[in-house]
Amino acid sequence: xxxxxxxxxxxxxxxxxxxxxxxxxxxxxxxxxxxxxxxxxxxxxxxxxxxxxxxxxxxxxxxxxxxxxxxxxxxxxxxxxxxxxxxxxxxxxxxxxxxxxxxxxxxxxxxxxxxxxxxxxxxxxxxxxxxxxxxxxxxxxxxxxxxxxxxxxxxxxxxxxxxxxxxxxxxxxxxxxxxxxxxxxxxxxxxxxxxxxxxxxxxxxxxxxxxxxxxxxxxxxxxxxxxxxxxxxxxxxxxxxxxxxxxxxxxxxxxxx
Numbered sequence: 001x002x003x004x005x006x007x008x009x010x011x012x013x014x015x016x017x018x019x020x021x022x023x024x025x026x027x028x029x030x031x032x033x034x035x036x037x038x039x040x041x042x043x044x045x046x047x048x049x050x051x052x053x054x055x056x057x058x059x060x061x062x063x064x065x066x067x068x069x070x071x072x073x074x075x076x077x078x079x080x081x082x083x084x085x086x087x088x089x090x091x092x093x094x095x096x097x098x099x100x101x102x103x104x105x106x107x108x109x110x111x112x113x114x115x116x117x118x119x120x121x122x123x124x125x126x127x128x129x130x131x132x133x134x135x136x137x138x139x140x141x142x143x144x145x146x147x148x149x150x151x152x153x154x155x156x157x158x159x160x161x162x163x164x165x166x167x168x169x170x171x172x173x174x175x176x177x178x179x180x181x182x183x184x185x186x187x188x189x190x191x192x193x194x195x196x197x198x199x200x201x202x203x204x205x206x207x208x209x210x211x212x213x214x215x216x217x218x219x220x221x222x223x224x225x226x227x228x229x230x231x232x233x234x235x236x237x238x239x240x241x242x243x244x245x246x247x248x249x250x251x252x253x254x255x256x257x
């Protein structure tokens with residue numbers, strides 16, 4: 001089946017059928033225009049487009065609900081979704097908080113526990129430009145606004161490339177550090193780079209997380225493993241859009257055969 005997607009996620013109709021098949025989770029990284037010299041422009045979304053996206057969903061009767069195990073999610077119908085932000089960039093605090101409040105949306109922010117108030121060291125090491133991450137006070141304001149925090153490890157590594165002991169430390173210590181620092185229960189995890197394996201997934205569950213988010217495209221059903229939640233990325237037009245279209249076509253093919 002041919003799926004005609006818009007060049008970036010601003011129009012609900014192409015996704016309505018997919019959303020009706022399960023629980024969608026939309027994911028973002030940075031809000032604002034991409035500065036010159038950045039390596040991955042698709043990680044940015046303008047405030048205007050962000051407002052349009054969540055406003056369109058709200059106007060269509062969609063409501064955000066917190067992340068939870070698939071059997072606890074409102075899977076019937078097509079009027080619920082979750083919003084997630086990876087990494088904890090300062091631009092999310094500066095530019096997304098007001099649109100979220102205006103639309104009545106609640107979101108989960110996956111924080112790199114050792115880099116709070118610092119910068120995107122994992123991207124700078126790969127040759128990208130330095131950008132600020134939220135500090136403690138900003139994260140407290142995020143929580144006070146009714147949003148959630150989740151863990152994105154301590155340092156944002158490729159977990160499958162680490163020894164089991166180091167991977168387990170990244171997963172478990174980040175949870176404890178965030179809980180101790182902010183006095184909230186950290187129930188949700190997100191795999192950096194979408195990099196996971198069954199062994200890493202099991203470490204996440206052993207650490208006491210309720211869910212874990214991947215970067216695998218799709219919606220979630222009662223049969224989705226709680227530590228393998230699928231998400232749909234909102235992004236600008238980029239080379240990766242071709243891959244996104246291919247993912248949609250592959251997903252539809254699996255549903256119709």
